[in-house]
Amino acid sequence: MPEFDNHAIARMLDDTGDLLEISGADRFRVLGYHKAASSIRAWPEDVTTLSGADRLTEIPGVGAKTAAAVAQIIATSTFPDLEGLKRQFPEGLLAVMQVSGVGPKRARQLYDKLGVDSIEALQAALASGRVATLGGFGAKSAEGIAAGAEAYLRHHERIPVSTALPLAERLVAGLRAVPAVRDVQFAGSLRRMQETIGDIDILTSSDDPAAVMAAVRELPLVTRVLGSGETKTSVMTTSGLQADVRVVAPDEWGAALQYFTGNKAHNIHLRALAKAAGLKLNEYGVFRVEGGERIAGATEADVYRALGMDTPPPEIRGDHGEIEAALAHELPRLVEIADVRGDLQSHSVATDGRSTLLQNRAVAAELGYEYFAATDHALNLKMVGGLTLDGLERQWELIDQVNSTPGPRILKGIELNIDEHGGVDYDEDLLARFEICLASMHSGWGASREAGTKRMLRVLDNPFVDVIAHPTGRVLGRRDAIDYDMDQVLAKAGKTGTIFEINSYPDRLDLDDTHIRMARERGVRFTLGTDAHEAEQFRYMPYGVAMARRGWTVPGELLNAQPWDVARTWLRRFRTLGR
DNA sequence: GCCGTTTTCGGCCCGACTGTTTTCAGTCG
Structure with missing residues (x-):
């Protein structure tokens, strides 16, 4: 069945x-x-x-x-x-x-x-x-x-957030330079940091809307003007993405930003609340129904305050409990990029990465990290030259050498392959020598849900598997998730203390927000890893942070928000080995 | 269909745009 x-x-x-x-x-x-x-x-x-x-x-x-x-x-x-x-x-x-x-x-x-x-x-x-x-x-x-x-x-497939965001940032920068523009910010699904984006929505405020609309049509990234009116201009950009730019009056800025950020369900719920309080909420402000007086609109916080609420972070606006939490003044303090002390998945030239450990370390230092994990592929991923014992010992020697010089500490890690029965590449004696072991699936997309569940439950029994990396195996727009009973697997991970990764690589973003919330309910904690295959990809971390935020993750649930001497005690091997 | 410090029945978000209309239905965000 x-x-x-x-x-x-x-x-x-x-x-x-x-x-x-x-x-x-x-x-x-x-x-x-x-x-x-x-x-x-x-x-x-x-x-x-x-x-x-x-x-x-x-x-x-x-x-x-x-x-x-x-x-x-x-x-x-x-x-x-x-x-x-x-x-x-x-x-x-x-x-x-x-x-x-x-x-x-x-x-x-x-x-x-x-x-x-x-x-x-x-x-x-x-x-x-x-x-x-x-x-x-x-x-x-x-x-x-x-x-x-x-x-x-x-x-009808949507654009990955990683494609839309840099473009939106360039458009925003272009508009910020226009004298008539007062405020400018992207809104919509991009501001909520959804994994994929339909089109780019940019909101501006100005006392001279015509000048702003004219400036939009002249932006260097614009290849074609699809339509341009008094308050909205739609353009096609050089990268083939459509952008809609709107302009509102400065005292409507907050209400318009709130409205165009959404999502739809969030807005509908807010308006129902406003109505129950004898107010009306629209993109121009919050108004009293009797008399029509405007009581808020200039900033987003004003709008939410007029409804008796704190301002929910855009990433969690979806009417999934954030409105109730905001009314009760109980919104969580979500993780931020500044909380992240290190990157817990990276590859190097030792397998399929394109940068050396030193190059990776240089970018990690630039990002202000205290540590990062070198997690090249293990033996059984033959197509990328997974590491043999010899290869591992060479890498460990190099890591010791590099770590003796000032800079972020490199952790001796590995990305193990979960085989079709839930086994991994190395025996326990060797696994015990790593500082952190990730395990992930690189095969088995055709298998049944039952087989997938057995496989995952089995790998959770391994006391040296600290982290399940890119847990569903999905690749946005290209490959579906591997089928298994996530609820059952997360329930067990909550008991074994196995950590789940929030993979920050833009094509993966795995786990997603719903699974993160599911995991949190089961007491599962998280790591963030970029899965960088070249040094510059360490900069993908904000995408994973966005996913974590969308799943309501707080710093106390995130391993790499802790200093390493605390973080290591969260790993399953710490209990297994007693150190 | 759901739901209750407005209601167990009668409500359920708001505004703009467009094209095809002579006053508005359908669609969109």
């Missing part, structure tokens, strides 16, 4: 909501499904365990009906409501609805009148000119939808 995780269940609920919307169901009923899906997707426990304990309704947005549906999905692998909807409306309509310019109403109309049941069918209908003849559509609509369909097929 297929296994369902939180993601899979959330997806079924989202699909149900979308198909219900196409069918013309009450919009609040539709909203109910999407809210439940969003909560389940972010829930830090495996809902299949909640289902057994009859605790599903503890999840916000999950009531009796959804709880029954989830229990049924887990028990029978099917959800009759969704199956029924799929018989009425083809699944392909879900993609059609994703096309920019097409919503539920138009998807329905396209299906009923023209039989459109996929993106390809939509393109054929557009090409035949029939779309423009439908009631409510016209030539302009058809043109817009055609562009939307092409964009959907071309790149």
